Amino acid sequence: xxxxxxxxxxxxxxxxxxxxxxxxxxxxxxLRFRRLGALFSAFATLLLFxxxxxxxxxxxxxxxxxxxxxxxxxxxxxxxxxxxxxAFENEVNTTGHGIEFNAGADRFIEALRLAQxxxxxxxxxxxxxxxxxxxYEGDAxxxxxxxxxxxxxxxxxxxxxxxxxxxxxxxxxxxxLASQGLANCLMITSGYHMPRSVGIFRKxxxxxxxxxxxxxxxxxxxxxxxxxxxxxxxxxxxxxxxxWFGLIGYYFAGRTSALYxx
Numbered sequence: 001x002x003x004x005x006x007x008x009x010x011x012x013x014x015x016x017x018x019x020x021x022x023x024x025x026x027x028x029x030x031l032r033f034r035r036l037g038a039l040f041s042a043f044a045t046l047l048l049f050x051x052x053x054x055x056x057x058x059x060x061x062x063x064x065x066x067x068x069x070x071x072x073x074x075x076x077x078x079x080x081x082x083x084x085x086x087a088f089e090n091e092v093n094t095t096g097h098g099i100e101f102n103a104g105a106d107r108f109i110e111a112l113r114l115a116q117x118x119x120x121x122x123x124x125x126x127x128x129x130x131x132x133x134x135x136y137e138g139d140a141x142x143x144x145x146x147x148x149x150x151x152x153x154x155x156x157x158x159x160x161x162x163x164x165x166x167x168x169x170x171x172x173x174x175x176x177l178a179s180q181g182l183a184n185c186l187m188i189t190s191g192y193h194m195p196r197s198v199g200i201f202r203k204x205x206x207x208x209x210x211x212x213x214x215x216x217x218x219x220x221x222x223x224x225x226x227x228x229x230x231x232x233x234x235x236x237x238x239x240x241x242x243x244w245f246g247l248i249g250y251y252f253a254g255r256t257s258a259l260y261x262x
Contacts, residue, residue: 005165005249006132012245013238014051018044050237052230055221057237062217064243065191067262068198068210075209078118080177080185082208083111084169084197085127085139094136099146104190106214108146111188115152123147124158124176124185126169138163166197166246167255170204183207190214192239196246199256 010016021044028037050056087104101108115123127139140159148154160176163169177183184207189197191212201208216236226233250256 005246008249009242009245012241014047014241015234015238018048018051021047051234053225053227053233055224055226055233057233057235057240058217058221058226059223060240060244061192061236062219062221064193064195064240065212065215065217066219067260068191068194068212070191070212071209074114074117075186078114078121078186080122080124080180080182081111081114081211082124082126082173082185082187083107083139083143084166084187084189084193085125085130085163086190086193087214088127088139088142090129090131090136090138090142093142097145099142099149103216104214107188107190108143110211110213112147112150112152114186114188115147115156116150119156121156122158122180122182123152123156124160124173124180124182126160126163126173128160128162128164128168130164134164166193166200167250169197170200170206173201174204174206177206184209186211188213190216192216192243195261196243196250196256199247199258199261200250202257202261203255 021040025037025040025044028040084107087101087107089100089102092098092100111123115121125140125143129136129138138161140161144154144157144159147157158176158180160172163172177185187197187201187208188211191214194210194212198208198210216239247256247259251259
């Protein structure tokens, strides 16, 4: 299932689809199916325009981010928090043993803020190596270097280093929570990732308090044209499509509580 999901995404993301449409168009022309080639070319051009020069990706991402609003204030007391991996540059960190972040860094910045405010809380970091090769360290390993640099003792951390997917995050976290006697933890992850995460954790019978962070939109996106940031538009479209692939795939695999949890 893990390898299958990785391969589906390699070939199914928007820019990959554009490439294959262009490839099919070329083959159709070579084989003298000119009308079919023109049709493939038209689809490729339309899809590329939507991905690069419209707000469609941002709009889809916004819907995911707004599904679980962040609470207006911090909790009165905090026993534990679960931080889902996906924020470290694991390939770079494995080589340099550093703490290089990617765009999801807010997950760990928010966890650090809460850890300093609630020093009695436990921090369960769930994240192993999600690459196909399996030769890199994961977020849990990098977090063991990150938190102590800012005064959070290693004893406050619980490291879950084996999971490669959100489903494995839930399975492995459930066992650790039970062994540590922890429940009703905050779950910290990116806003767009929260619907899928909550659905999977609920399916496993794990009660969590959604604590989204790492927002990519301002919450007021409308559908329209946008010629100012094509690369970012493409990235946000890919992120949104990937989440919907995950929501649909996990739903039909029976691994989530609902198609679109709320």
